[in-house]
Amino acid sequence: MDDKFLKPYDPQATEPRIYQEWEESGYFNPDNLPDAEDREPFTIVMPPPNANGNLHAGHALFITLEDLFIRFRRMQGYRALWIPGADHAGFETQVVYEKKLEKEGRSRFSMDPKDLYAEILAFTLENKANMEQQVRALGASCDWSREKFTLDPDIVTEVKKTFVQMHEDGLVYRGKRTVNWCPKHQTSLSDIETDSVEESTPFYTFKYGPFDIGTVRPETKFGDKYVVMHPNDARYAKWNHGDMLEVEWINGPIQATVIKDEAVEMDFGTGVMTITPWHSQIDFEIAKRHGLDIEQIIDLRGKLLPIAGEFEGMKIADARTKIAEKLESKGLLVSVDPDYKNVVKRCYKCSTMIEPQVQDQWFVSMKPLAEQALQAVDRKEVRFFPEHEEKVFRHWLENTLDWNISRQIIWGINIPAWFRNRGTDTEEIKTSLEKPDGEGWVADTDTFDTWFSSGQWPLLVTGYPEGKDHAQHYPTDVMETGRDIIFFWVARMIMFGLYRTGSVPFHTVYLHGLVNDANNKKMSKSKGNVINPLDLTDKFGTDALRMGLVIGNTPGTDLALREDKIKGYKNFANKLWNIARYVLTETEGADLSAPLTAADEALRTELDALIKDVTSDLEAYRIYLAAEKIYHYAWHTFADVLIEESKVIFAGGDAAAKASRKALLLSLFADTLRVLHPFMPFVTEEIWKSVRTTDTLLMVEKWPSSAV
RNA sequence: GGGCGAUUAGCUCAGUUGGUUAGAGCAACCCGUUUACACCGGGUAGGCCGGGGGUUCGAGUCCUCCAUCGCCCACCA
Numbered sequence: 001m002d003d004k005f006l007k008p009y010d011p012q013a014t015e016p017r018i019y020q021e022w023e024e025s026g027y028f029n030p031d032n033l034p035d036a037e038d039r040e041p042f043t044i045v046m047p048p049p050n051a052n053g054n055l056h057a058g059h060a061l062f063i064t065l066e067d068l069f070i071r072f073r074r075m076q077g078y079r080a081l082w083i084p085g086a087d088h089a090g091f092e093t094q095v096v097y098e099k100k101l102e103k104e105g106r107s108r109f110s111m112d113p114k115d116l117y118a119e120i121l122a123f124t125l126e127n128k129a130n131m132e133q134q135v136r137a138l139g140a141s142c143d144w145s146r147e148k149f150t151l152d153p154d155i156v157t158e159v160k161k162t163f164v165q166m167h168e169d170g171l172v173y174r175g176k177r178t179v180n181w182c183p184k185h186q187t188s189l190s191d192i193e194t195d196s197v198e199e200s201t202p203f204y205t206f207k208y209g210p211f212d213i214g215t216v217r218p219e220t221k222f223g224d225k226y227v228v229m230h231p232n233d234a235r236y237a238k239w240n241h242g243d244m245l246e247v248e249w250i251n252g253p254i255q256a257t258v259i260k261d262e263a264v265e266m267d268f269g270t271g272v273m274t275i276t277p278w279h280s281q282i283d284f285e286i287a288k289r290h291g292l293d294i295e296q297i298i299d300l301r302g303k304l305l306p307i308a309g310e311f312e313g314m315k316i317a318d319a320r321t322k323i324a325e326k327l328e329s330k331g332l333l334v335s336v337d338p339d340y341k342n343v344v345k346r347c348y349k350c351s352t353m354i355e356p357q358v359q360d361q362w363f364v365s366m367k368p369l370a371e372q373a374l375q376a377v378d379r380k381e382v383r384f385f386p387e388h389e390e391k392v393f394r395h396w397l398e399n400t401l402d403w404n405i406s407r408q409i410i411w412g413i414n415i416p417a418w419f420r421n422r423g424t425d426t427e428e429i430k431t432s433l434e435k436p437d438g439e440g441w442v443a444d445t446d447t448f449d450t451w452f453s454s455g456q457w458p459l460l461v462t463g464y465p466e467g468k469d470h471a472q473h474y475p476t477d478v479m480e481t482g483r484d485i486i487f488f489w490v491a492r493m494i495m496f497g498l499y500r501t502g503s504v505p506f507h508t509v510y511l512h513g514l515v516n517d518a519n520n521k522k523m524s525k526s527k528g529n530v531i532n533p534l535d536l537t538d539k540f541g542t543d544a545l546r547m548g549l550v551i552g553n554t555p556g557t558d559l560a561l562r563e564d565k566i567k568g569y570k571n572f573a574n575k576l577w578n579i580a581r582y583v584l585t586e587t588e589g590a591d592l593s594a595p596l597t598a599a600d601e602a603l604r605t606e607l608d609a610l611i612k613d614v615t616s617d618l619e620a621y622r623i624y625l626a627a628e629k630i631y632h633y634a635w636h637t638f639a640d641v642l643i644e645e646s647k648v649i650f651a652g653g654d655a656a657a658k659a660s661r662k663a664l665l666l667s668l669f670a671d672t673l674r675v676l677h678p679f680m681p682f683v684t685e686e687i688w689k690s691v692r693t694t695d696t697l698l699m700v701e702k703w704p705s706s707a708v
Numbered sequence: 709g710g711g712c713g714a715u716u717a718g719c720u721c722a723g724u725u726g727g728u729u730a731g732a733g734c735a736a737c738c739c740g741u742u743u744a745c746a747c748c749g750g751g752u753a754g755g756c757c758g759g760g761g762g763u764u765c766g767a768g769u770c771c772u773c774c775a776u777c778g779c780c781c782a783c784c785a
Contacts, residue, residue, distance in 0.1 A: 008747070178783090196782065203785090214785060228785090265784050273785045282783040343782075356783095392712060392780075399781080487781090514779095520720080552721045552733075556713085558778090560720055564734055571747040582744030622724060628732065643744070 001584040002690045009577035011541025015682045019136055027700050029143045030079040042078035043476040045458045048085030051128035052093040057515035057561055058482055060533035063138045064546040066480050070141055071678035072618050075703035081473055082142040083461045086128045088150045090412035090450030095349045113410045120411045134534055139542050139681050148461045150453055155460050159453040160416040160433050167431040171365050174429055178281040179404050181357040182347040183302035187408040190449055192487050194345040194354050203340030204324055207332040209247030214269035216342050218323040219316045222307050223295040224274035231260040233271050251309040261286050278358050298355055362406040369495040370397040376504050385510045385621045386556040396487050405449045412447030455492030458505035479506040483513055483556055510621055513558040520560040531561055543680035544570035551627045573683045579639050580687045583669050590662035597657055600664040607668050611704050614675055630675050671704045
């Protein structure tokens, strides 16, 4: 027996050494596996962590699960490939960096864009290196030789090609449309980058000529020269579409026009409203239907424009009550409901109120792409774990609107579009990777929504269209990621995968829930309850953390991360260590081929049955069950029953029984280690060194297949 | 407003898709230290499986209604 077993298991000293051995073995790269060419591929694309900070508990969970899937399949004999990556994370990283600038008393708006880009790039690359070390610490057996960064030149080129091709196919268009504008970050955002928040706000009813109109936003009302009602509303039958009338309004009399439109709800308020098409999606649609003028009232910083007269330059929040007061003083206020419940959109990063603005931007036409994705799910080409997430997925795809993909930020992939005579009647637009021929072309300064590029990640990292990996490893097998990014990412990957390659990017979607704090509350910096997974690996070992993340965690369900639970699995790692000490001490020089007694044969069969069970659990993604079963076997069957029984046998005089039991202990322990390896790779690999009869690493040992 | 999910032991959760006396970990309580391991062993206690109704030979599991909690989506000003 190795002397190392005389001391308790020391994960801190063991783990980095073991990881280095794995990495140096070359087996993370499936091309180096024995008989690589004969193996069936099994592929996972890692959700590339944002290279803008430390890994959080959610990363630890996905790394654990994906590493487990990969190690299991590698041992089963697949050409197991796990492709790691790092995400420049466009807007997210820019927000992180802007906070840093703010702390330093600087601002992106007073910087040269080139300098800003260079600074964020340096920041990102530094974090990327840090992040990669943390992924290693968690035991990830991913193929670092294939690692991709979302800003790698080949990735960027292919992303741009997708855009150009989609433009040619009419799936990308430039349009003057309502976008979600964040006045703080000075960029538009997609619909899913905003949060709808219910708030209590005064609901005003004003006199507008002969009508009473309701609004929660008096500050937008300056340009309201259209008054809209439902065509079937009997109360207003005497008014005809197009009727003109003069009404007294905020800054004096204006010419108003009656518009009849079915978008108006007859039983809401008075059934009459005025519209502000520049700052409301629904109003914009009405204006478009009837060819009405649209006029900007609020600038991009959230301040009133000259049209507001005496209110020019005021912030909308301050202007709101002032304008209501003025209307009241003019006798135009009918009533105020002080506690009206209204849903407003806020920036998902800074909670600033989104100001709808009409802008010329790039959009993806979602309907045709969503159709394709839904059909692929209908054909069962993608299955979901948990199953019910398929409903959530469908519901979103059936209702999603066109996707604004242009961002007015520097940190990202620039949109390969070119303008000539921009903003004039003779404006020309071209999309191409290179500047078009001819004079006067100016490049678009906008960048892509980061999900436009990460949505193509599986096809990009496998080297579409010509890469060898694309032929061999696409479509991939499992996409394991957070339930919270099913729309941001999973839906887009399926759409882009189908669009560009004709195939779904993966056949299985495994969605994990949130990792919460010990009280099952969402972790957040402001609450101060954030748990750093690397602290837990330092304290209890990576294997213990992995077990703690996996056991009792069903897909799609949130997990409470408790230290006492992880501590329990640290004890388990040590238990395995002590089992090894006993087994190795007692079986020194044992004859592995000694015939088994009938009783021992039954014990062998018992484990075979368990392995069969655990294997089918793993294949069906019942990870939580598989982990618990093998844990329970090792501790409460192997250690508590078998070893105790063995002590009696070894103390007795039956030589055949002794020989049988020695061979049995070794064989059962070896298989227990094999099955435990995907869950607890470090301690099992370390013990394996003393158990193995060849010099093979446990990570490439054959998964035990039983005769049962 | 629409959708999804949860409700099982003190706590955190399983219960593999209807089949014996409902399980695990942690916590609690009692006993045990000439040892593979106190990062331990042996044992005990603890559950009208949220509530009502239904289907069935049989329901924690299926259907229905209700209650509570959580999450997601949302262009009625």
